[in-house]
Amino acid sequence: MDPQLFIWLVARTTGMASYAALCIAILSGIALRTSVLDWLAKNRPLRALHDWTTWLWIPLGAGHVVALLLDKTAQIDPLDVVVPFQVPYGPLQIGLGTLSLDLLVIITVTSWLRRRMNDELWRWIHRTSYVMFVLLFLHAYSSGTDFNAPAVSAITWAAAGGIALLGASRIVFGRLPE
Template sequence: MCLTLTWGVLVSTGWFDRLTGRHALRSSHQVFATITLSFAFVHGVSFLILDKDALPLGRVIIPFTGPLRDTFGTLAFEGMLAAAISVGLKRWTNYWRWLWIHRLAYPAFVLGVLHAFFQALARGTLSAVYLGGLTLLIPTVTVTLLRFVPPKALESAGLAEGGP
């Protein structure tokens, strides 16, 4: 999830344009997003087939039917799924509507982080999860925040070069 968001920011800002062609960068972002959605789907389905304490289907796919920590995960998956589906709808809608739907990935990412944090807290595994989580989360949040900083501010800070 962190890699997908970070790579998407790097592709959309053009920071990696010199690395390879734009088509290859976008395709790799789609691959990362597909892997993220696949892992999230398998994660959700695995709770349906547990031998002990299996969850009902409604609790896994319908938000607000269980604890808030589960709702965060459901909404995160559905937001990421909406962003992925919007790529297929790009042809039939205008760019700004598509972009608005695709940007649902940002709040979906936040909901996914909240889901991971509160689930680990509830299960007593936060001490085992926090180091890996912070290692992935801090670079992702930094790159995402830089995405919304005006280019002139990045140039004056020496983080970006001026355009042509």
């Protein structure tokens, strides 16, 4: 197989898989503050799952970024990974991905440093996970090569819809009754 073709396949695969891993991370995070997954597990195992998913999306997200950097057709510079809206084509679509990645890094690093941080500050930073997911979804919707495939689209929309519903419920009602 042509190396560039393989890199292109890796970029698409890791993009979709990292989206799935992040969906699990966000869902488990919301479940900690609601009772929707009480039937599945208590808070302690859910918290362990939420922390564990970090080690799923980090290699997948890194693989997605590295593959796009190596892809000669994508024309992504290292600076585009951090600074959004600088890509010569599709600046908005790819910039949304850059923004979501920036937020994701901030959220993750601050979570690792939670004990050294002000608790209220950490909570507000962590709440930007919802914003991060919206940016990620818009990035996938506007630039994903496979987003319009029926199966991919159905799963992606379903995951996003479920997270949106749970997130809205969490914001409006707080902890949902059993």
